[in-house]
Amino acid sequence: MAYSATTLDQTNSTIAPPDSPARQAWRILKQDRLASAGLIILAVLILIAIAGKWLTDTQTGFDPATVRLVDKLRPPMASISDLVPTEERPALGFYLLGTDDLGRDVFSRMLQGSVVSLTIGFVAVGIATVLGIFFGALAGYYGDKRLGFISVDNLIMRFTDVMLCFPTFFLILTAVALLPPSIYNIMAIIGLTSWMGTARFVRAEFLSLREQDFVEAARALGLPAWRVLFIHMLPNAMAPVLVSATIGVASAILTESALSFLGFGVQPPDATWGNILSDGKSYIFDAPWLFFFPGFAIVIVVLAFNLLGEGLREALNPKLRSR
Amino acid sequence: MNPVLHVSNLSIAFDIKGRSTTVVDEVGLYINAGETLALVGESGCGKSVTALALMGLIESPGRVNGGSVKLQDQELINLPESALQDIRGKSIGMIFQEPMVALNPLFTVGDQIGEVLLRHTSLSRDAVQRKCLELLDQVGIPDPARRINQYPHEMSGGMKQRVMIAMAIACEPMLLIADEPTTALDVTVQAQILGLIDQLQKDMNIAVLLITHNLGIVAQHADRVTVMYAGRIAESASVHDLFADPHHPYTQGLLKSIPRNGETGARLYSIDGAVPSPDQFPAGCRFSNRCPLVLEQCRESVPTMTQRQTSHYAACWQD
Numbered sequence: 001m002a003y004s005a006t007t008l009d010q011t012n013s014t015i016a017p018p019d020s021p022a023r024q025a026w027r028i029l030k031q032d033r034l035a036s037a038g039l040i041i042l043a044v045l046i047l048i049a050i051a052g053k054w055l056t057d058t059q060t061g062f063d064p065a066t067v068r069l070v071d072k073l074r075p076p077m078a079s080i081s082d083l084v085p086t087e088e089r090p091a092l093g094f095y096l097l098g099t100d101d102l103g104r105d106v107f108s109r110m111l112q113g114s115v116v117s118l119t120i121g122f123v124a125v126g127i128a129t130v131l132g133i134f135f136g137a138l139a140g141y142y143g144d145k146r147l148g149f150i151s152v153d154n155l156i157m158r159f160t161d162v163m164l165c166f167p168t169f170f171l172i173l174t175a176v177a178l179l180p181p182s183i184y185n186i187m188a189i190i191g192l193t194s195w196m197g198t199a200r201f202v203r204a205e206f207l208s209l210r211e212q213d214f215v216e217a218a219r220a221l222g223l224p225a226w227r228v229l230f231i232h233m234l235p236n237a238m239a240p241v242l243v244s245a246t247i248g249v250a251s252a253i254l255t256e257s258a259l260s261f262l263g264f265g266v267q268p269p270d271a272t273w274g275n276i277l278s279d280g281k282s283y284i285f286d287a288p289w290l291f292f293f294p295g296f297a298i299v300i301v302v303l304a305f306n307l308l309g310e311g312l313r314e315a316l317n318p319k320l321r322s323r
Numbered sequence: 324m325n326p327v328l329h330v331s332n333l334s335i336a337f338d339i340k341g342r343s344t345t346v347v348d349e350v351g352l353y354i355n356a357g358e359t360l361a362l363v364g365e366s367g368c369g370k371s372v373t374a375l376a377l378m379g380l381i382e383s384p385g386r387v388n389g390g391s392v393k394l395q396d397q398e399l400i401n402l403p404e405s406a407l408q409d410i411r412g413k414s415i416g417m418i419f420q421e422p423m424v425a426l427n428p429l430f431t432v433g434d435q436i437g438e439v440l441l442r443h444t445s446l447s448r449d450a451v452q453r454k455c456l457e458l459l460d461q462v463g464i465p466d467p468a469r470r471i472n473q474y475p476h477e478m479s480g481g482m483k484q485r486v487m488i489a490m491a492i493a494c495e496p497m498l499l500i501a502d503e504p505t506t507a508l509d510v511t512v513q514a515q516i517l518g519l520i521d522q523l524q525k526d527m528n529i530a531v532l533l534i535t536h537n538l539g540i541v542a543q544h545a546d547r548v549t550v551m552y553a554g555r556i557a558e559s560a561s562v563h564d565l566f567a568d569p570h571h572p573y574t575q576g577l578l579k580s581i582p583r584n585g586e587t588g589a590r591l592y593s594i595d596g597a598v599p600s601p602d603q604f605p606a607g608c609r610f611s612n613r614c615p616l617v618l619e620q621c622r623e624s625v626p627t628m629t630q631r632q633t634s635h636y637a638a639c640w641q642d
Contacts, residue, residue, distance in 0.1 A: 144382075144383045144384070145383070213420075213424040214424060214426055214427045214428075216380070216425075217419055218427070219380060220378055220380060220417040221438070222411035223442060224408055232427050236427070236429060
């Protein structure tokens with residue numbers, strides 16, 4: 001009988017009601033080391049970007065546009081030349097990540113670039129996700145409704161197919177070439193050309209949710225269609241949306257970098273990781289730090305978002321929860 | 324006194340691949356306040372579709388082909404969607420077959436019951452909260468203060484069905500539609516749930532449409548019975564009359580198929596054949612290809628509903 005007390009305790013804990021789905025997902029995510037690493041890296045990066053935004057906007061010691069021709073192409077950790085006037089000296093007292101061909105502090109420029117890159121990533125994906133959910137939900141829920149000769153589902157999904165047929169990057173290049181270059185245009189264009197994947201699987205989710213009893217029950221309670229759609233069905237379709245949005249941020253950052261590298265993106269003197277990289281390519285043998293730091297930052301951010309996305313995919317998928 | 328629900332000549336068709344198939348044909352029924360009408364029939368005979376039509380929830384490719392549904396003299400067929408939304412959940416409550424999947428897994432039961440009240444009444448949020456606790460107590464859920472913040476996955480099937488009932492009666496409807504409310508539950512819980520529905524019906528004087536294929540439930544819980552076969556009404560009578568003196572051969576067959584105590588060793592009776600699919604219904608009486616008493620007339624013309632006794636009707640050419 002000595003064991004009875006402990007066994008009882010254990011049975012009690014297994015009888016306790018299971019965690020809510022969100023808490024269960026969080027627990028699985030925490031156990032996934034790669035995903036946790038991605039999450040931590042992103043948290044740190046976001047803090048750096050917020051701090052960077054404040055420092056580069058308000059502190060002259062972190063001004064990314066200050067030109068110091070005497071100190072051009074200095075390597076990382078190099079000290080500041082005596083010829084630089086006091087008010088133009090970087091606040092750290094040395095060039096942490098070196099300087100570029102105009103003597104601008106690469107560390108300050110990287111800080112400014114992190115803000116631009118993350119903002120573009122999040123805003124572009126925000127636009128894409130909202131559009132994708134909107135089109136996908138309409139197509140999935142109102143699928144059979146007919147508008148003249150074509151059903152709603154057919155109309156939206158064929159439009160999606162048409163959008164998918166364009167080679168996206170060249171579509172973006174064309175649009176950017178026609179529009180005045182600005183960070184807002186870039187966000188909008190990346191967002192408007194990357195919603196199709198989200199639309200497709202939101203539609204698929206809604207097609208299956210539509211047949212669920214709780215949706216029928218919601219309608220039998222007299223709730224209006226928009227409430228059934230966005231309050232009852234959408235939260236049940238969010239898991240894959242979250243995963244693809246996370247991975248989407250990574251690809252939006254890559255696209256922005258590529259555009260800036262080609263000179264179509266954010267215009268100088270504003271710095272982004274892409275155009276720091278682009279400036280650095282002419283000095284690839286003389287000043288390798290100019291392309292190494294932005295390139296490395298891009299790789300790290302994209303990797304972190306992808307790891308987090310993969311982790312979320314596992315954590316939110318009930319079929320993979322058996323472990 | 325007018326009945327709470329009066330359905331006449333209701334026809335529902337499904338248009339599939341350019342062909343129209345009538346699955347509910349000229350169905351008529353009525354329910355008085357405080358009365359339970361059982362709608363009985365095999366799977367696929369149109370019971371659930373009829374129930375959905377009462378709430379205006381028939382979706383493409385289905386459509387209501389004609390007839391009338393009157394809820395206390397208000398015609399519901401062809402009512403605009405917004406007016407129907409005001410009636411659903413308020414004047415008509417519905418309980419679904421499987422409580423496991425009829426509650427949204429992402430909201431607490433309190434949120435879900437409260438949503439109905441917020442939609443149909445002008446109660447404040449505090450009042451809604453109090454009313455939810457009251458309702459949970461009313462449907463016999465112990466410790467409502469704790470249960471109100473729980474998610475559906477933290478409850479048992481019977482408990483979820485009680486929550487569904489609480490949602491259905493939240494706005495004190497005139498009509499409660501229970502679409503096989505106990506099929507997914509085990510037998511002891513079945514009895515509790517049906518007892519609860521009976522109790523609430525008495526307290527609130529609701530008309531109940533009980534859809535089932537279990538004749539045992541009908542005998543215990545219904546006042547009148549309407550038997551459906553292949554989309555048409557076969558027979559309609561009070562529970563006592565139907566069990567004592569069934570007039571339609573289909574009803575007779577159903578009653579003979581119930582296993583009884585003390586009859587061991589004998590083979591259980593079953594009606595020959597199977598229900599034909601809706602596009603292969605025989606002309607004339609739809610039961611004619613399985614009926615043991617079939618006449619020549621049955622194969623050619625559709626039998627009309629005739630009165631057999633006071634409030635006992637059957638659609639059969641036999642007397």
